[in-house]
Amino acid sequence: SFTMSFSEAEVQSARGAWEKIYVDAEDNGTTVLVRMFTDHPDTKSYFSHFKGMDSAEDMKQSDQVKGHGKKVFSAINDMVQHLDNSEAFLGIVNPLGKKHATELKIDPKNFRIICDIILQLMEEKFGGDCKASFEKVTDEICTHLNNVYKEAGW
Numbered sequence: 001s002f003t004m005s006f007s008e009a010e011v012q013s014a015r016g017a018w019e020k021i022y023v024d025a026e027d028n029g030t031t032v033l034v035r036m037f038t039d040h041p042d043t044k045s046y047f048s049h050f051k052g053m054d055s056a057e058d059m060k061q062s063d064q065v066k067g068h069g070k071k072v073f074s075a076i077n078d079m080v081q082h083l084d085n086s087e088a089f090l091g092i093v094n095p096l097g098k099k100h101a102t103e104l105k106i107d108p109k110n111f112r113i114i115c116d117i118i119l120q121l122m123e124e125k126f127g128g129d130c131k132a133s134f135e136k137v138t139d140e141i142c143t144h145l146n147n148v149y150k151e152a153g154w
Contacts, residue, residue: 097148
């Protein structure tokens, strides 16, 4: 069975890095999504209610963007709390991946895009060490989401 390859020290520093950005989950989640929609406009096609929104300002004001940003950050937060418990971690990742693969039909490359933007934001706000201590987490998340997609026959 699968076990996470995080040392206790890595878990602690990853959680410390994540806490800094999670304190403002709604603002930072909104920033991440707005950046994704702006830099990768094709990602907007998954959100029918964002179609009319072209300016970053409009998106930032949108309750739906804010709500989804918060949702993304909450899901990652749940994963971060379980880096030392493989079963619990997969208990969050698997249903999330399945839903995005089968119901929402989201291209899995978007998970990597979101993770990269989060890392970028961490570096801008808190420096390179903060980013470095969270990189392994984003790699694990993306790897496992991709595995779920493969199992779902994506």
